[in-house]
Amino acid sequence: MIDEYWDLIVAILAGVVQGVVEWLPVSSQGNLSLFLTLVGTSPDHALQLALFLQLGTTLSSALYYRADILESLEAAPEWRPQTAFVGPNAVTSFVVVACLATGLIGLPLYFLAVGFVSELSGGVFIAAIGLLLVLTGVLQLASESVDLAAKSEPTLWDAILVGAVQGLSILPGVSRSGVTTSALIFRSYEAPSAFRLSFLLSIPAGIGAGLLIFVTEGGVPGVSLEAALVALATSAIVGYATIGILMRVVERVPFWLVCFGLGGLAIVGGGGVTLLGA
Incomplete structure (x- = not known):
């Protein structure tokens, strides 16, 4: 009986993993591929499914920030270079x-x-991002009494820097959310704004990754269409809930504490990838 529904069970679990780890400073692609391989999926199919499931968390981000997206679409006809x-x-x-x-x-x-490029380099990079977040937490804790000016709107240089840093996430094991959020924090953005911009930036990246697999492979290799859709729906639902939880934590908990928690998670995750790749 378990064998009969094994594909659907794996699909649901894969959706849960993707929905949770996509927003954390650990590589969702690397962690999900590892999970799928451990439950018997071939490495190439595991990687392709991991990329495809980014469509689910892309939908989560689009739904969560639908007001921002609608506002941008309504303002698009008035776009001018001088007021970009x-x-x-x-x-x-x-x-x-x-x-x-x-x-x-x-x-x-x-x-x-x-x-x-090996998993070792990715693991080291994840751990480096974790150290960066912990350092951010130390600086945040040390400067709690200082009234620091925080940015409210992104600038051209912010876009270039964060976009370039996001390009590094093409490497195995590199966390997209980790590198982009860290870059925004060090550009003087408060935590909620940094996470918001990082999540919005994930939408076109996720669409591109998911469609690439679906178009080039004519579907999702290694799984049935039913299982792929179940995994996609699960990742979207869990991803939406995870964004809400993370944003509430960021808004209510001192950010230095959030940095310590997420940074420690990234260091442990990076060390795990490094050990596995050794």
């Missing part, structure tokens, strides 16, 4: 410019790195 990073157009311009920067960095890096 002002008012409602700021987020749209940020996402567009950041995606262009991601392509300029990520595509050449992918073609140069494919074939010799």
Whole structure:
């Protein structure tokens, strides 16, 4: 009886894993591929399913930030170069410019790195992001009494920097949310704004990854269409809930504590990837 429903069970569990880890500073692609391999999925199919399921968490992000997206769409007809990073157009311009920067960095890096980038480098990078977050927490804790000016709208340079950093997530084991959120924090954004911009930036990236697999492979290799849809729906539902929980934590808990928690998780995750790749 278990064998009969095994594909659906794995699909649900894969959706849960994707929905949770996508927003944390650990590689969702690496962790989900590892899980799928452990339950018997071939490595190539595991990687393809992990990429496809980014469509689910992309839907989560789009639904959670639907008001921001609608505001940007309504303001699009009034877009002008001189006001690109002002008012409602700021987020749209940020996402567009950041995606262009991601392509300029990520595509050449992918073609140069494919074939010799190992999980060890990814694990070290995850751990480095964890250390960066812990350091952010230390600085935040030390400066609690200082009235620091925080940015409210993204700038052109923010978009270029964050987009370029996101290009690094093309490497195995590198956390997209970890590198983009850290970059925004060090650009003087408060935690909720940093997470919001990072999640919005995940939408075009997730759509591209999911459609790439579906179009090039004619579906999702290794699983039935039914199982793929179940996994997709599960990742969307769990991803939506996870965004809400994380944002409530970020808004109510001192951010230095959030940094320590997420940074410690990334260090442990990075160390685990490094050990597995050794």
